[in-house]
Amino acid sequence: MAQSDERNQEYTGLTRVEPTLPTRFYLDPDHHALELQRIWYRNWIYVCRASDLDGPRAFRVFDLGSQQILLLRDEGGELQAFHNTCRHRGSTLIQKAEGCLRNARITCPYHSWTYDLQGRLQRRPTRGEQADFDKADYSLYDVAVADWNGFIFIHLEPENAAPLETAFDASHLLDNWHLAELQVGHTHTRTLACNWKIFWENFNECLHCPNLHPSLSRIVPLYKQYFMEVHDDPEWQAHQREGDPLYKAGLAEGKETWSADGLPCAEYFPDLSPEEIERGHTYCENTPSMFVVGHVDYARSVQILPLGPEQTLIQAQWLFRPEVLQNPDFDAAEVAAFATQVIEEDGAAAELNQKGLHSIRHERGALMPEEYAVHSFQRWVKDQLD
Ligand code: FES
Ligand SMILES: [Fe+2]
Known part of the structure; x- marks a missing residue:
């Protein structure tokens, strides 16, 4: 669910059919060994x-x-x-x-x-x-x-090794969260029966959001429209001109963060810009092993590690300011429950995806327009392997 570059004001969708990666990339132990060598042993x-x-x-x-x-x-x-x-x-x-x-x-x-x-x-x-x-x-x-x-x-x-900062899509995006000062309040670890790329592909599209994430889609209007960003919509200019709330960027009216009721669990991080507050979630990625999301009241990191061609470790952590965690009435697990459910929903889909790939007839699939970020990810994988 990456945010597209703010400077890119054009429609983001794929205008041609792009094939997915070959199925053997997700199943074959020899291919997995190659990915370890070319991707996991050669990146931060x-x-x-x-x-x-x-x-x-x-x-x-x-x-x-x-x-x-x-x-x-x-x-x-x-x-x-x-x-x-x-x-x-x-x-x-x-x-x-x-x-x-x-x-x-x-x-x-x-x-x-x-x-x-x-x-x-x-x-x-x-x-x-x-x-x-x-x-x-x-x-x-x-x-x-x-x-x-x-x-x-x-x-x-x-x-x-190039400098670590260059391995992020944009390493400064979360500067106002002062992540180094935050402390882990809750950890959720899960081993998924899927290839690591399946997890990233799911992360990189929201076509599944209305179907799989009904609670999250109530918080993020664009997710309900199958989009990640305003510019994923072929009619984006008209929808933005009309100020249609169904196509509003960021969170729905009256929602401030990713939580069951859309309300924050703590005071806002003090240095956030009005845009960061309005957006409600800011993503920063370091492919292949992690991404971090900043909300107004907490941040969440997700670590991705391959355990085998068909097994991936996912570890999500919720980060808070130390004074928030010091409050004896504060329950980090309760705050984490909302996004944990989203992770579980994505994990179940990823496992279904992996299982289906075993069909001897399925050599590769085809991407839809909204899967431009899946396409970028798959191109990145191929570039790394070449
Ligand atoms: S001291 Fe002999 S293998 Fe380490
Ligand atoms: Fe999802």
């Missing part, structure tokens, strides 16, 4: 919030496809990331998913090669001498790590 990938590693020596271990990555804070509090693999004979280093290291050392459980928290080899227990061995040649395999507003991303090809 969101892993967790900065606050999830809350002090020196805190660590987390993440699986990304077949790769296992160790993220930690060194003694100075700086984030460091490495492949969780020893430089001796390649053993796994850290076996726990998260925790706090006992000292400022990473020691391999196999033959005790020991590294400091910058990944430099410090010690290898042996009684012999090898004149040509240089510890400096055996640092841990480094992974790039960067922080965007408290969201931590990793990149498996540090030498080829």
